[in-house]
Amino acid sequence: MNILVLNGSPRPKGHTKTMVNAFEKGATDAGHTVKVIDVCRKNIKGCLACEYCHTKGNFNCVQKDDMQEVYDALREANLLVLASPIYYHNLSGQLKCVIDRFYATGMKALLPKLKQVAMFLASGDEDIYDGALYSLKGDFEDFLGLENIGVFTVHGEEEVSEEKKQELYEFGRNLKEVTFMNDFIFHNPDKVYFGKNQFTHLAEEVSKYGKKVLMVYGGGSIKKNGLYDQVTKLLTEKGLEIFELAGVEPNPRHTTVDRGAEICKQEGIDVVLAVGGGSTIDCSKGIAAAAKTEDGKVWPLVEGNVWVTDALPIIAILTNAATGSEMDAWAVISNMDVNVKIGIGGDALIPKAAFENPELTYSLPAYQTACGAFDIFNHVLDNYYLAGDATFDMVLEMQEAVMRAVVKWTPVALAEPENYEARANLMWASSMALNTILDAGTVHAPACHAMEHELSAYYDITHGHGLAIVTPRWLKYILDESTAPAIYRLGTHVFGVEAGLDPMDGAKKAIEAVEHFAFDVLGLKKTLTELNINEEHFVDMAKHASMGAFIPGIKNLNQEDIVAIYKMCL
Ligand SMILES: Cc1cc2nc3c(=O)[nH]c(=O)nc-3n(C[C@H](O)[C@H](O)[C@H](O)COP(=O)(O)O)c2cc1C
Structure with a gap:
């Protein structure tokens, strides 16, 4: 130590x-x-x-x-x-x-x-x-x-x-290695209805919280695939009154959240129903929180770093396996006026229930499937490395199991979009990655997420793609003798890299495996340059990502470190 x-x-x-x-x-x-x-x-x-x-x-x-x-x-x-x-x-x-x-x-x-x-x-x-x-x-x-x-x-x-x-x-x-097993409280009250035939419970679940429902959704794909009709029919039959907020953008804007909160206040909404992927659920969480404030605005809550303890009840119908928002206490909201994309958290933001039907992801474009998969993978990886081998062993193995599932099933889902087993594994991996089971006893230190949020905030790129570009560069940057064993372990336990190598050689093979997964298997572009991003804002982005200080983790990253990692991504 x-x-x-x-x-x-x-x-x-x-x-x-x-x-x-x-x-x-x-x-x-x-x-x-x-x-x-x-x-x-x-x-x-x-x-x-x-x-x-x-x-x-x-x-x-x-x-x-x-x-x-x-x-x-x-x-x-x-x-x-x-x-x-x-x-x-x-x-x-x-x-x-x-x-x-x-x-x-x-x-x-x-x-x-x-x-x-x-x-x-x-x-x-x-x-x-x-x-x-x-x-x-x-x-x-x-x-x-x-x-x-x-x-x-x-x-x-x-x-x-x-x-x-x-x-x-x-x-x-005689000093013993320190344990990184912190005390923890596990409490996740989200009731998950997982599988093909769970909509029979939808209207009953929503009606527990009242009669007036704000249904929040994105660009309208749910209208094309029939989900909109299915949900509205079920709710209407139960006598529920539906209000709508459509057009939630990827990287949901604070202005969209405020529009939703305004509807809630005007109409006396009882429950917010998110129908979509992570952006829609995050937007719904922001709405649910802002609706309980006097001015109905979300940004003061985000800026004030307020832990939300009061919000309208949220129910999620998940259509993309990615962000874990369906089971976590967080929402990420973007303010493009100031290029800030940042999380807001609180116990009250954990959905009361989530409906997870893997079939709803069959029609996702391959790019969304790939980006979602890398988001899940990185949620786990960001946590995995805080303490390396010295962490809570059972949790470490569970983290590896979730990452292995993503590595195994994403190529199957890409090749056969209607493979239920593949879609189900990815969907449950999404929820597992952030429902805090995999945080137990550790400290969450999201290095790559902190760096990527800046890319999305400045350039509005797809979050999972940004992560795929940043992650292998981050691993290369932090690789030294002290981190090599932990990085090598990722290789052996997740990617099947052979055991028994020199830790440094093994770690390099592990990083190659991450690159192969991101760029060859998922087919994502390798560099920020290909996404038309140059180094113009790197210094400001590093300042935000480090909160002006540093990102804690297996290697603490200061602003110069972060700029260097961004440059490696060009
Ligand atoms: C400024 C000063 C104040 C001290 N105050 C105390 C004291 O309040 N109580 C005490 O027991 N010893 C006191 N001492 C004695 C030191 O604690 C003692 O000499 C100690 O061994 C010094 O540690 P060192 O050998 O690592 O320098 C004081 C010594 C100095 C120089």
């Missing part, structure tokens, strides 16, 4: 440093990577409390001093060791300055890899540690949610004893 030691003692041969050295040797002997930062040798100022970091700084500190080195190391660390002499009943001032500067980025969500903390303290008197331990408990265990794996102390002016040094050595030597 990666260990960061912040040594707050100015004395290079003092007791604190002696403890650090013994620990470092033990941990290094055990194969861990240890970075010791002697903070007293650094130019690190105290926090200015200017709030730049929490406003336009997007979690970056305005002061460009040696603290940047600490921030970088902190994002990679799994274990943080705070080592300090006791000065006036507390940690040394130099270390305290560093801790105060955690304010910029020291939040649980921004440090997904950091799991544990330990403390080494040296003092003149015995049992003088209350101040330091108060910070350990309040700031690191409670606020950052870290597991305290040990406190080691020495006191008095005599040299640190051999026993104590041995104790510190053993502590380092």
Whole structure:
């Protein structure tokens, strides 16, 4: 694991440093990577409390001093060791300055890899540690949610004893790899009606929520294939009153959402029925949320990063396997005025019910099938790589099973559009990918999705296609000795790459397999250039994608990294 030691003692041969050295040797002997930062040798100022970091700084500190080195190391660390002499009943001032500067980025969500903390303290008197331990408990265990794996102390002016040094050595030597299995709550109340003959339940399900239904759909394909007539007949027979919002665009616009919310408010709509793919369902979710606000507008909710707890009930009839919106708590809305495509989430956005009939995807154009498939694949892959092998093993295997299903069944669906088994596998994979079963115990870190949303926001391209272009480049960019085993595992467990290779060679074969799937099997164009995209907006896009800071993941990506990945896609 990666260990960061912040040594707050100015004395290079003092007791604190002696403890650090013994620990470092033990941990290094055990194969861990240890970075010791002697903070007293650094130019690190105290926090200015200017709030730049929490406003336009997007979690970056305005002061460009040696603290940047600490921030970088902190994002990679799994274990943080705070080592300090006791000065006036507390940690040394130099270390305290560093801790105060955690304010910029020291939040649980921004440090997904950091799991544990330990403390080494040296003092003149015995049992003088209350101040330091108060910070350990309040700031690191409670606020950052870290597991305290040990406190080691020495006191008095005599040299640190051999026993104590041995104790510190053993502590380092016996460290266990951190687990990435976080606590989690699983609650997905969506009732899924899956299969060919489930519409018998539709009217009954919709009528549970009231009489007035807003039916939301896209460009009219549901009128051509008879689905519109079928649904309206079933609802009308049950005595339900139907209102309509047609013409939802791919990458649904906030203005379309607002039009739907206006209908809801004017007509007193009870339930929103989405009939379509991810865009239609996302639009319906936006409508359901905006309809409950005073001004009926969705963008303030999106911009305000509001977790939606109140919305009209949503029911989805799925016609494309792709976004997972039919079973998740998220909607992605686009505002083309400002080139922003961004998610809005909330428990209230999980549909009450989803009707998933694989036959409804038979008539999808091959391009939509291919793009949808890559979207599903990448929803899983984005999560899969957060922690590599150290994650929740059962969940990792389930993620691989879903990706394998996509790789296996998409070519079948492309060759035989009416193959029920293929369509059913893809449809259920879509729902599984984002209904949070595959997130259990992990942190969702959607690297490729964050980068692709910018492409769709600026160029209105099909999301799954953008992902297919970005994903192999991202894998190439993050490939190094530390990531090679995890990438190689994707090859062996999902694409059938042979086992027993050197991890770097295996990882390269895995990336080739992803490219083969995206560009040969799915037949998608390989470059952004072919989609008429050049580098004009890359810097701004990278700024948005990183929220001005970085995208966390198996390799954290800062803005330069993101621009470099976009350039690889040209
Ligand atoms: C400025 C200063 C304040 C100190 N305050 C305390 C104190 O409050 N309680 C205590 O027990 N020792 C105190 N000490 C003693 C140190 O904690 C002790 O010498 C410790 O071993 C120093 O760690 P080091 O060897 O890593 O530098 C203080 C020392 C200094 C220089």
